[in-house]
Amino acid sequence: MQARVDKKLTQAQLAQLINEKPQVIQEYESGKAIPNQQVITKLERVLGVKLRRKK
Structure with missing residues (x-):
């Protein structure tokens, strides 16, 4: 969510x-x-961010 907000995107825009x-x-x-x-x-x-943790 933080990365989406930082990019100034709504949930709908990101989904699209x-x-x-x-x-x-x-x-x-x-x-x-x-x-x-x-x-x-x-x-x-x-x-443009990593969302997964490396194992």
Whole structure:
């Protein structure tokens, strides 16, 4: 959420950029959804941040 706010994007704008529904972004940010690796990859690319921890 912080990276999205830093880029001055709404949830709907971010969802459109990664071709997902705004509800997906909302559920990720609220912790209701389990992140999908493909969506995480798209979010990292669009936001320019790393969202995954290295194991």
